[in-house]
Amino acid sequence: MKKNQIFTEIFELFLVVLIALTVRFYVVSLFRVSGPSMCNTLNYIDSTCRSGFGDIMLVNHFKYIFKDPIRGEVVVFKPEGYEDYLVKRVIGVSGDKIIIENGFVYRENDGVVSKIDEFYLNSENLGRTFTANFRDRVEYIVPDDSYFLLGDNRNHSSDSRNCFSKVQGSFCDPSSDAPFVVKKHISGKSEFVIWPLSNIHKIKLGS
Secondary structure (H helix, E strand, C coil): CCHHHHHHHHHHHHHHHHHHHHHHHHHEEEEEEECCCCCCCCCEECCEECCCEEEEEEEECCHHHHCCCCCCCEEEECCCCCCCCEEEEEEECCCCEEEEECCEEEEEECCEEEECCCCCCCCCCCCCCCCHHHCCEEEEECCCCEEEEECCCHHHCCCHHHCCCCCCCCCCCCCCCCCEEEHHHEEEEEEEEEECHHHCEECCCCC
């Protein structure tokens, strides 16, 4: 085999590996969901919220290179100081005021307050979004380049309400930056559940 041919084959192999790695880390990847915090949207298998590993979903990393996450999208991210990735739903974006009151979630934008239509919550969670100590009303003002994220299974989710603490129900100062996730820590958008076969579906956008 001639040297030029060897060089060509090595170069082509290098390109294939480079493209594969680019697709893997910068375009799409597979993500295994663990825990019930996004049930019934994720890990709701055979009419049961799975506590361990369950759904495998396709995550779009490319989308957020040029665009910002929007309200209602389900995103994969890694909070400051965390070793593992989490998956939650975007409830508030920069400039929003998020209000949690009497178990429901409201959003104020441009002076208009509206109750969020959380159709993705199951009957056990609808009207049961609470913070530490079941405070009557808590307000969060989302800073620039940041997001307020909640799990769909509010009774079993560590999220912006408790600064993503692994101790569910921990107090989180709503006036600090701790409840929010900055864009650079968001890895991608959850697009489809592709496994198990019985649970294949497109992940719906919320409001």
